[in-house]
Amino acid sequence: MNILTKLAVGASATAMIASAAAAEVSDGKVKIGVLTDMSSTYSDLAGNGAVVAAEMAIADFGGTVAGAPIELISADHQNKADIAANKARQWGDSEEVDVFAELVTTSVALAVFEIAKQQNKIALVSGAASSPLTSDACIPTGLHWTYNTRALAVGTGSAVVKEGGDTWYFLTADYAFGESLERDVAAVVEAEGGQVLGSIKHPFPSSDFSSFVLQAQASGAKVVGLANAGADTVNAIKAANEFGLVAAGQSIAALLTFITDIHALGLETAQGIQLTTGFYWNLNDETRAWSARFNEQTGTMPTMVQAGVYSSVMHYLKAVEAAGTDDTDTVLAKMREMPVNDFFATNGQVRSDGRMVHDMYLARVKSPAESTGPWDYYDIVRTIPGEEAFGPLSESNCPTK
Amino acid sequence: MNTKVGYGIALALLLVAPFLIYPVFLMKLLCFALFACAFNLILGYGGLLSFGHAAFFGGAAYITGHAIKIWGLPTELGLLVGAGSAAALGYLIGLLAIRRQGIYFAMITLALAQMVYFIFTSAGFTGGENGLQGVPRGYALGIFDLQNNLTMYYFVLAVFVIGFLIIARAVHSPFGQILGAIRDNEDRATSLGYDVDRYKHLAFVLSAGLAGLAGATKTVVFQLASLTDVHWHTSGEVVLMTLLGGLGTIAGPVVGAGVIVTLQNYLASGPLGAWVPVVLGTIFVVCVLAFRRGIVGELHALLKKSF
Numbered sequence: 001m002n003i004l005t006k007l008a009v010g011a012s013a014t015a016m017i018a019s020a021a022a023a024e025v026s027d028g029k030v031k032i033g034v035l036t037d038m039s040s041t042y043s044d045l046a047g048n049g050a051v052v053a054a055e056m057a058i059a060d061f062g063g064t065v066a067g068a069p070i071e072l073i074s075a076d077h078q079n080k081a082d083i084a085a086n087k088a089r090q091w092g093d094s095e096e097v098d099v100f101a102e103l104v105t106t107s108v109a110l111a112v113f114e115i116a117k118q119q120n121k122i123a124l125v126s127g128a129a130s131s132p133l134t135s136d137a138c139i140p141t142g143l144h145w146t147y148n149t150r151a152l153a154v155g156t157g158s159a160v161v162k163e164g165g166d167t168w169y170f171l172t173a174d175y176a177f178g179e180s181l182e183r184d185v186a187a188v189v190e191a192e193g194g195q196v197l198g199s200i201k202h203p204f205p206s207s208d209f210s211s212f213v214l215q216a217q218a219s220g221a222k223v224v225g226l227a228n229a230g231a232d233t234v235n236a237i238k239a240a241n242e243f244g245l246v247a248a249g250q251s252i253a254a255l256l257t258f259i260t261d262i263h264a265l266g267l268e269t270a271q272g273i274q275l276t277t278g279f280y281w282n283l284n285d286e287t288r289a290w291s292a293r294f295n296e297q298t299g300t301m302p303t304m305v306q307a308g309v310y311s312s313v314m315h316y317l318k319a320v321e322a323a324g325t326d327d328t329d330t331v332l333a334k335m336r337e338m339p340v341n342d343f344f345a346t347n348g349q350v351r352s353d354g355r356m357v358h359d360m361y362l363a364r365v366k367s368p369a370e371s372t373g374p375w376d377y378y379d380i381v382r383t384i385p386g387e388e389a390f391g392p393l394s395e396s397n398c399p400t401k
Numbered sequence: 402m403n404t405k406v407g408y409g410i411a412l413a414l415l416l417v418a419p420f421l422i423y424p425v426f427l428m429k430l431l432c433f434a435l436f437a438c439a440f441n442l443i444l445g446y447g448g449l450l451s452f453g454h455a456a457f458f459g460g461a462a463y464i465t466g467h468a469i470k471i472w473g474l475p476t477e478l479g480l481l482v483g484a485g486s487a488a489a490l491g492y493l494i495g496l497l498a499i500r501r502q503g504i505y506f507a508m509i510t511l512a513l514a515q516m517v518y519f520i521f522t523s524a525g526f527t528g529g530e531n532g533l534q535g536v537p538r539g540y541a542l543g544i545f546d547l548q549n550n551l552t553m554y555y556f557v558l559a560v561f562v563i564g565f566l567i568i569a570r571a572v573h574s575p576f577g578q579i580l581g582a583i584r585d586n587e588d589r590a591t592s593l594g595y596d597v598d599r600y601k602h603l604a605f606v607l608s609a610g611l612a613g614l615a616g617a618t619k620t621v622v623f624q625l626a627s628l629t630d631v632h633w634h635t636s637g638e639v640v641l642m643t644l645l646g647g648l649g650t651i652a653g654p655v656v657g658a659g660v661i662v663t664l665q666n667y668l669a670s671g672p673l674g675a676w677v678p679v680v681l682g683t684i685f686v687v688c689v690l691a692f693r694r695g696i697v698g699e700l701h702a703l704l705k706k707s708f
Contacts, residue, residue, distance in 0.1 A: 039676070039677060039678060076677060078677065080627065080629040081532050081534075081623075081625055081627040081629065082429075082619070082623050082625065082627060082629060082630070083665070085623045085624070085625060086425060086426065086429055086623065086666070087666075089425050090423050090425060090426065093423065093425070093550070094423055105530075106530070106531050107530055107531050107532045107534075107627055107628075110531055110532065110534045110535075110625075111532070111534060111623075111625050111627075113534075114534055114535050114624055114625070118548075130531070137534075174523075175522055175523075175529050175530050177529070177530060177531075
């Protein structure tokens, strides 16, 4: 056989497999389950906005995929892994849900991963941060879409060192997430030739940061890294502002900050903070158009988590359409094969370890004078290429990669 | 006689329930029902308001998870290790807490439970805020595959019935009578020659052990143990379940747990998703203001009045 015949045989075999796989959509519908935090700490950055984003993706797709209607179901997991596991299992067992989306906080994502693995369903993680979701804790059907702690560390850490912020002091939330974030960032800072002068752990959650901020100030470090999240970050920044930390020449690197946090703080307090984000509404015409539509429904601008939910659901639906079936393995193969191209990501790529690699952005929060309108909060300082942010595939310890 | 018929009907309902209702939900309900029953033993019959029962529930959840996942113990043994360690923890906490009454007792148990919480937050084996995930369900008696939800349900039902019977037996025994006497008038019980502290301590250990059994079973059902289990919210939730169902009634906590778990479960996916805590809070306020004996307590009173 010459090469041409081989190719022809291969192609027809592939076509046969493809037509066999294009069986049907199971249960006559594609059902998306959005599991998010509607009432607790993360309801601002995910919550209802994440459900709206998923609804928008379904509406934009036209409401049907591969000839079958698309349904959406959502639930509040209250940041509790057991509630999340219970819901996800129920959805998979008796509600014919094909895909789980959003899944903020790592404990929830890990719990749902366990269910998704058992039931062979796809999990689209947007809100959870931990890098191990696509490394030690990965599952074949779990995709991590928006960001992770490694990207935050590389993004903010190396950028800040390159700009001359070569001495660091950490304010770290005293639990696993804070510690791992500090560790990741410290490694990046030292690799870039910077120096970590010290760190202090604060209880989680904490409301009084005065003593911690004073120690950070006394350390003489050029950069104070906040390895915490949510209300802790907001409180730490407020305290830093009261003690004039930024005014005295130190800068704050808030390692995990969402635009809703900045909105809560106000520019007066938050100005000058550097952060890494997977999405900013005011990047280009496409992001502005989508965000304006989002704003009409929710009254806020989308966080990267919410935009990521739209993107991940959209990509899933495109893959189902292209595959002609909602069979998990076929759809997964399609999702990996097709590049992610939408307002959220350009040429994003779903890797075999489940990581969606896309460009991240290093941003600096504007001063009130620089801001020209509501929600005009960030100056995008640098675009961080996906490969640099998320690291090469060889770095992942995922056994099924 | 009537109660026996009632229990028979309830058991029959529980046996057929998984064919009508989603079994994992029922298992959660049974775990929390057992937890509330164990709590009721100390609050309803012993008159001691413990605000730290999550330490036993969650502590056993973690230890069982670790025993099954890392040490590779069979499921039943894992449950026993969890319940046993909860009882041991109950012995230690009881040793200190039992010396005080009322609000001081509640505060000491809360403080010690918070210590337990922080130990579990920072201990390496618990996975911190990520929780202990992926605990295998294993096999019951080495033959029945618990990965099957229906098999798992009957296993949980068996555990629940055993726990419930232990509590019912304890309450109706002379020990339970003395406990009631202590609750109603501690000085009189002392004057009658009873070593009050020993009885209270024993009730506390028993309650802790059974709460641990509930937590351990929960770990096997959901295959995870998380900080939620040891958080003081859980301690508060079990107080709510017990009060709502009916303090000092055998069936009350089961009903209370049923109401709370059902609300949490079904409200979460409805339009009231963001309002679950508010709804539960309102129910609690209404319960305290309007029917202080709880659902089962009020039913009892109603029956007494009408017949």
